Amino acid sequence: MQLKNDLILRAAKGETTERTPVWLMRQAGRILPEYRAVREKVKGFREMVVNPEIATEVTIQPVDILGVDAAIIFSDILVVPEVMGMPYEMIEAKGPVLPNPISAKEDLKRLKVEGAHQDLHYVYEAIKITKRELNGRVPLIGFAGAPWTIMAYMVEGSGSKTFYKARKMLYSEPAISHELLSNITSVTIAYLKEQIKAGADMVQLFDSWAGILAPDQYKEFSLKYISEICNAITEVPVTVFAKGAFFARKEMGNLKCNTIGLDWNMGIKESRELIGAQKTLQGNLDPCVLYTSYDEIKKHTKKMLDEFGPHKHIANLGHGVYPDTDKDKVKCFVDSVKEFSSKKVSI
């Protein structure tokens, strides 16, 4: 299937594009009334993830409604711990909970590693159906959590402000930590490769809890495994988004990936200097800007585009879009990127 719009793939590969491609993290979600309508009809969040038809429907919604330049498969990073033997529950207003977290070496024995990725057949199925339904309109992004972030949930057993149990394990039990991270890495590589086989046109790693580690610790326990994954995925462009890892930007410039995501705390020019000229950068408008007026959204979007420049940039927010953002404000962001970046090239 020939893609009719491959802007994001060309931008990721560093090619010159006629305008800057744009999508939003969490675009398939609560911001859309159409998503909320689907969500109300099912029992829980997990039902949407494991049902390929529903996952397809909500994956495609933002392409139709917002006009973004990529779809991202509707799923959750916690499907990996699940197939490794640690199911999660999504508790309203609390977030994910994983009963029986990892706390000692013997806990590793109950984890499935070899072949675990095969149990994620519903993700591959959703990717196949989505690709068919998209019919080449835009590329489809696959994704997984970075090993450190997955470990953080597996050891903490839930979300947390500090993830102190997981961080304690890094300091106190480095050997157990490395074994666990290595196992997660194996499953993640197999999982991403299978997503690509099913049709994902590019993949993104989310290191959501990068920002709570000390710089040296991040290099030892997170970047090492991200690097292994980047080295293993040679089929499609890879994006690494490590929220809060400002201290690792220089090292991230050496990863064998195409794109580095920036959060809204990271200055654009400084990040470009640290990461180097080779990588495509993704981001990084503060999601809070979409709470403001149309004029302010246009102004801040233009400022962001000017700072990134016309090439090697994929426009996005600096984090997932907040669930209560007005859909029309999101559309304003998408349209502004298209309008301002086209002008820039034609001038």
Added chain:
Amino acid sequence: MQLKNDLILRAAKGETTERTPVWLMRQAGRILPEYRAVREKVKGFREMVVNPEIATEVTIQPVDILGVDAAIIFSDILVVPEVMGMPYEMIEAKGPVLPNPISAKEDLKRLKVEGAHQDLHYVYEAIKITKRELNGRVPLIGFAGAPWTIMAYMVEGSGSKTFYKARKMLYSEPAISHELLSNITSVTIAYLKEQIKAGADMVQLFDSWAGILAPDQYKEFSLKYISEICNAITEVPVTVFAKGAFFARKEMGNLKCNTIGLDWNMGIKESRELIGAQKTLQGNLDPCVLYTSYDEIKKHTKKMLDEFGPHKHIANLGHGVYPDTDKDKVKCFVDSVKEFSSKKVSI
């Protein structure tokens, strides 16, 4: 009253000291069984804050028990919104809640500014009694929240992962935001000056929610007011601790303060380069290290001291000590700083 140990004051002023001074953020707190015993006898957290005898008792506990080089007055940053007309409640496992948060211009009218600091007489009284009881053993640190952090609670009405209501106000209502921040700044300056009159030997500003703002926004809405406070406080050394404000380190080097606190994400050498040679630096061991073995604590403490060097450094954690940390591990950190930094000077 002549101080018997003025290491921290001399270090803050950039003078050479015979060893590195050490204290911990949240040293007066749950880590001490003696604190927990006091806490059990009172009705709630606030009773400890408003009762000068109790505040004195828990302020002095870590000086006796841990051997730290400074006491910090037991209080809370939310006493400032309280005297401005927004009382807080500490809800177990949830944190502070401020009913009726600020959401529009008319809400500013109900805030008391002029003379509000006078209602904090119990803090000044606690400082006076503490100074008497300390009897010159170590200096006493006063403190306040930085205006942005106080505003964040006043607008959000509670703690939050994103403080999106407060950040939205910065984008949508910059004029209201500046008026609110300016009012908080006035009260804070008067409050700190009164703490100093009562006997505080140095003061620290806590910008706990610095790290959620975009770099430009931080300069406009936070650093501006921190700078006003630093300019106004000329009586004693001032420390600014802005958690997560890695992107503002260069600008913080220009503040009229003595000491900049670093969190554990901030690389020491990089921070020194950005902040410059003039300032004393405070921090920045990861509080999680105190969950590890005695040997690991010693190793990481030594590494930190080596990186900071023997002068213009006040040893501390990179954030408040976690409440369930073993007291003996905290003592190990304090003793390690004393031992290793003394050796370093004598070599």
